[in-house]
Structure formats: C-alpha cells, structure tokens
Amino acid sequence: MGNAATLTVPDPAAMQELGRTLATVLRPGDLVLLSGELGAGKTTLTRGLGEGLGVRGAVTSPTFVIARVHPSLVGGPALVHVDAYRLGGGLDQMEDLDLDVSLPDSVIVVEWGEGKVEGLSESRLEVRIERALGGEEGLSLEQDLDPDVPDVRTVTLDGIGPRWADVDLGALAAARA
Ligand SMILES: Nc1ncnc2c1ncn2[C@@H]1O[C@H](COP(=O)(O)OP(=O)(O)O)[C@@H](O)[C@H]1O
Ligand SMILES: [Mg+2]
Numbered sequence: 001m002g003n004a005a006t007l008t009v010p011d012p013a014a015m016q017e018l019g020r021t022l023a024t025v026l027r028p029g030d031l032v033l034l035s036g037e038l039g040a041g042k043t044t045l046t047r048g049l050g051e052g053l054g055v056r057g058a059v060t061s062p063t064f065v066i067a068r069v070h071p072s073l074v075g076g077p078a079l080v081h082v083d084a085y086r087l088g089g090g091l092d093q094m095e096d097l098d099l100d101v102s103l104p105d106s107v108i109v110v111e112w113g114e115g116k117v118e119g120l121s122e123s124r125l126e127v128r129i130e131r132a133l134g135g136e137e138g139l140s141l142e143q144d145l146d147p148d149v150p151d152v153r154t155v156t157l158d159g160i161g162p163r164w165a166d167v168d169l170g171a172l173a174a175a176r177a
Pocket of ligand 2: 042043061111
C-alpha cells in the first residue's frame, strides 16, 4: 500500500510552515529525501524542519559543504542536512564523512538525494517539489517577474517502507492545504 499525498504550497512562508508540520512526525533515524530543481524550495522546507525540530544554527543551502549537523536544543534528534548533489559516490561517501553524530539518532534530510542514499534506511519519506506553472504554457516572462503573481509549488509526499505505513500523510497534507 502506497502512502502518498499531494499538496499545493503557495509561497515560501507556507513551504517553511510545511517543514514545521512535517517535523512533528519525524523521529530519530528518519531519512527525508528532497527532490526538485534548483530553486524549488528544498532548503526553504528544510529551514522549517529545523525550526520544528528545535535545532541550533541557521539552515542554509549546504552548497559549500556536503553535510551540516544541527544539534538539538530541546533534547531531540539532531538534524543532519546533506547536499547529495556534491555526494558523488553516494552512500559509501556518506559513511566516510565522519560526521560527529550518530545517524540512527538523527533526522537526516538530503537534498537531491534520489538514487544515492536510499540504502541508508529501509524506510524513507520522499518529498518531491515541483514548480506549478500557470497553465499549459507556463508563466509568461512578465508574470514570472511580477512579484504579485504567486509562485506556487506542488509538493508530493511519499512515505516508503514500514516506518511510514501508519503515518497519515493525507491528514498532514490536508492540515496544510
Ligand atoms: N511557493 C514557494 N515555495 C518555496 N519557495 C518559493 C516559493 N515561491 C517562491 N519561492 C522562492 O524560491 C526560492 C527557493 O529556494 P531554495 O529553498 O534555496 O531552493 P532549493 O534548495 O530547492 O534550491 C526561494 O528564493 C524562495 O523564496
Ligand atoms: Mg537547496
């Protein structure tokens, strides 16, 4: 049985709020894979996850490091924020990173993770972020540059494996819709 939900996220604040909402169901050892093109909103979502988890340090784009560890300020799991785009070798390299943190005790969030880090965990939450274009032709350049035209994202949540079997992603998405 698949466990999936799709929702519309109208703006960056809502994307961050979705992260805070998702954080409420995250537990130590969870793996979250974020996919979507550059500028889709993966880091914005991760910022909300960090807020929801109550971790230390600003979540920023991990472009110049492969992974950043944000320890918990509230006795919960640390957030390990990985940019797998730079993780050419996949899982082996992830274990080689020598992060000063126990991965099973952390929440691991990977940007661009598809096809590289699935082996870290038998279960994972896949979050796919797509830019919802206005109509068949997409936004016109004028609309694209107009700050009053909303830049909506479509987010698909897909819980894979036993960890996610009993999590009601549909209810989570509905709470946000
Ligand atoms: N609906 C939306 N959801 C998320 N980000 C949005 C949205 N609309 C506009 N944005 C903007 O898109 C950019 C997303 O950047 P970022 O989160 O760094 O993307 P990524 O990490 O996927 O490359 C930000 O500048 C953000 O303000
Ligand atoms: Mg990013």
